[in-house]
Amino acid sequence: MDYIKLVSNKIDIQQVHNLIVDDGCGACSMFVGTTRDTFEGKKVISLEYEAYENMALKEMSKICSELRTRWPILKHIAIYHRLGTVPVREESVVIATSSPHRAAALESVSFAIDELKSRVPIWKKEIYEEDPVGEWKENKE
């Protein structure tokens, strides 16, 4: 199963894990992106996320297809992204996969977060302590 979701509240890590764990799988891998407290020496208070929601869901779904082509052994995939205000330390994105063997789980999560950052139309603005207007970020990696 593919579990794709844009959410506006805190993401429950255990709940996402419970979605993907499977009797036939020995391995679950998970990546969690959280809000950092600093950027180039400036104190970050929170991030504001917005999305082109329909297209973001479509692109997240394309990432799932791509993962299943590359790692056909994968059982479940979950991609959750939070929108709105995400305070420091809280999750903005959670990607998790399950697989009978560990290599596919580990590699696919790593691939998926790279893809998400390069193609899913979501934007974040960093809100700083000294500058509450904030600044739109750009993924460089």
Place this chain on the structure above:
Amino acid sequence: MDYIKLVSNKIDIQQVHNLIVDDGCGACSMFVGTTRDTFEGKKVISLEYEAYENMALKEMSKICSELRTRWPILKHIAIYHRLGTVPVREESVVIATSSPHRAAALESVSFAIDELKSRVPIWKKEIYEEDPVGEWKENKE
């Protein structure tokens, strides 16, 4: 901080994540090993784990040192391994790391589970439906 533990009860994924999440980190990566329900066509009921506990803790601690040498950017590391009976679908091992940037978190978790499987003195016996005496396993990878 390094969080190393051998536990005899269910591992709470959210709790392990909470240990490693950090204000200065944008990335957390986690690997979860769970009990599979089949091995070579035989139905697995549960796994029984035993450890040379003191030495296992020492080797887990050496893995943490090795991770910190290879990825000095890492903030927190958690390695939890469960002992005793682990039913199908439940976690036997959880490895999690946090880092300001994602590459170190993703790569270090992948490296750590390989190391754990090759050097930490822990053993598992698979208990089958048709064969309750079970069979000691051997990590091959």
Place this chain on the structure above:
Amino acid sequence: MNEENKSGTININILFFAKSRELAKTSRAVFAVEPVVQAGQLLKQLVDRFDLSAISNCIILAHNENYIENLDEDIHLQQADEIAVIPPISGG
């Protein structure tokens, strides 16, 4: 909504996000355009009309939720199609 206007143009919906939304001072607008237009030309029209020159070099467009990969290509538009103005993304 279904009728073409006098000059042979059609009305499409433009969506703005992030920095482009702030510059355009709206998240959504109706825009009259030729039914067949080069992507680069459409981008230029949108930049002029909605004050996007500050970010014109890093915008890409999506047509009905699909990225337009190449600004040289012609886009075939239907009444009420959706064009999104996509500044550099930063999800994750």
Place this chain on the structure above:
Amino acid sequence: MNEENKSGTININILFFAKSRELAKTSRAVFAVEPVVQAGQLLKQLVDRFDLSAISNCIILAHNENYIENLDEDIHLQQADEIAVIPPISGG
């Protein structure tokens, strides 16, 4: 515990795990050994004494919680040292 026995041997503690524990029918034993012994020799003595021949080719030893990497090396043992018999591991 601190006295050497008559023949010049000392008593060390042997720990057994997993398959070796089942074959030895115990998880722990006291064993008399020369204070300096080649690792391979010690392994052979343990295999003979504790019925480990079924797995003798895949056992490794640990001395005071450190793996003995090379069976050719001499081990220097002290009274009450701990030698663990380690069959192939399968954690994770």
